[in-house]
Amino acid sequence: MPTVLIADDEPAIRRALREILEFEGYTVEEAVDGDEALEKARSGIDLLLLDIKMPKRDGMEVLQALHDAESTVPVVMISGHGTVETAVEATQLGAVDFLEKPPDLNRLLVTVRGALARGQLKVENVRLKQVVRDAGTSDLTPIVGDSPAIGRIQQTIERVAPSEARVLITGEPGTGKELVARHLHAQSPRADGPLVEVNCAAIPSELIESELFGHEKGSFTGATKQRIGKFEQADGGTLFLDEIGDMSLDAQAKVLRALQESRITRVGGDRSISVNVRVVAATNRDLLQQVDEKRFREDLYHRLSVILIHVPPLRERRGDIPDIARFILGQVMRRNGMTDKSFADGALTRLGQQEWRGNVRELRNVVERLLILSDGDEITAADVERYVIPSGSGGSAAGLIDRYDTLFEFRDHAEKLFIERKLDENDWNVSATAELIGIQRSHLYNKLKDLNIERPE
Incomplete structure (x- = not known):
């Protein structure tokens, strides 16, 4: 439920409003003076009921400070000394309503519901404006970091992107292989053409051929209309084959033929179609080992690996973690219309000590969690200890346990964290994750829906 902050120096008023709300x-917090009200208003409340006459700072000064900070928290002024001039001034500073003491019960509840609804709209408006601004400038996330490994990757992209050479990107799940592919496309002569992405691990083997090459109407049961495949969709641009190591041998043979001839044939069709496509592939597997095990075609490997780019895991470039964490924090704050927050040096040090088995994808989830759950304007080392389940030793989950009153709430949260971690480890391959954790794929899909788990962008 939403959290309402009651800021009033009269205990009787606070008590009466608390009982009603x-x-x-509603969840209710209290403040007895203007300074406390301003501090708590910055810590994630949903609505502020603000008295005008208070010690230290009066309500109008608090409202002015929130207005100057462009706060999205809706404010309802309450006063036993209200005047028309004061109400007009409060409205100009962003107050959504003005109540006289003692407030009428029905009027109070209607005002609270309306103010909360307006607050949600304001936050959504800020978020959408930021999304539009981001889209207007660039939707390409920069490659963040100044480690030697990142420097080499950026230099390789600059040299390779203008060419037509095929590129094979390797690295653990969550390291940013897709981001490297996007930069290769953006810096290439094909940048104005499409970038078409295919997650080979997410497509059943019996459907991969139709997905890549398309099919004609009636070519198999369920083919009720013609389908254009990914190769045709990427014509004139770049085709990104993610997790190429999970592709079946039969599909590999057809991809090899398409690369050799620059032509494809739709499933059920008899016409050869010319395609002008640059292929960039990625994998978290050791393809040479798979070649030795006869699970990946050696001739396809050599076709794909004209240029090799390896993206190292975070644990091998810990110096990049502070910059990446700060970048993600700013990105998430803008997209959610949240107030400014920053990392304390101790928090960044503690983040740098984690193992990050899920790499940048896991770090993004953790930063968003810290942003939402931490208090104040700064994320501290204590916040990291409290809200981040450590990958190694030296941390405690006691703070996490303390946040829940019932076994069911804690179980759902722990289950969500566990599933997200395992999905990260398997690059969000649902089938592989279900097999790893010992449940049916359909059951895991239900869990994703029930726990509101979505793959990060």
Whole structure:
């Protein structure tokens, strides 16, 4: 339920408002003066009921400070000394309503519901404006970091992107292989053409041929209309084959033929179609080992690996973690319309000590968690200890346990963290993850829906 902050120096007023709001199911916090009200208003509340006459700072000064900070928290002024001039001034500073003491019960509840709805709209408006601004400048995320490994990757992209050479990107799940592919496309002469992405691990082997090459109407059961495949969709641009190591041998043979001839044939068709496509592939597997085990075609490997780019895991470039964490924090704050927050040096040091088995993808999830759950304007080392389940030793989950009152709430949260971690480890391959954790794929899909788990962008 939403959290309402009651800022009033009269205990009787605070108590009366608390009883009414808690009976309606709201979470209630209190502040006894203007300074405390301003501090708590910056820590993630949903609505502020603000008295005008208070010690230290009066309500108008608090409202002015929130207005100057472009706060999205809706404010309802309450006062026993209200005037038309004061109400007009409060409205100009962003207050959504003005209540006189003692407030009428029905009027209070209607005002609270309306103010919360307006607050949600304001936050969404800020988020959408930022999305539009981001889209207007560039939708290409920069490659963040100044480690030697990142420097080499950037230099390789600059040299290779203008060519037509095929590129094979290797690295653990979550390291940013897709980002490297996007930069290769963006810096190439094909940048104005399409970038078409295919997650080979997510497509059943019996459908991969139709997905890549398309099919004609009636070519198999369920083919009720013609389908254009990914090779045709990428004509004039770049085709990114992610997790190429999970492709079946039969599909590998057809991809090899398409690369050799620059032509494809739709499933069920008899016409050869010319395609002008640059292929960039990625994998978290050791393809040479798979070649030795006869699970990957050696001739296809050599076709794909004209240029090799390896993206190292975070644990091998820990110096990049502070810059990446700061970048993600700024990105998530802008997209959610949240107030400014920063990392304390101790927090960044503690993040740098984690193992990050899920790499940048796991770090993104953790940064978003810290942003939402931490108090104040700064994320501290204590916040990391409290809210981040450590990959290694030296951390405690006691703080996590303390946040839940029932076994069911804690179980759902722990289950969500476990599934997200295992999905990260398997690069969000649902089938592989279900097999790893010992449940049916359909059951895992239900869990993703019930726990509101979505793959990060």
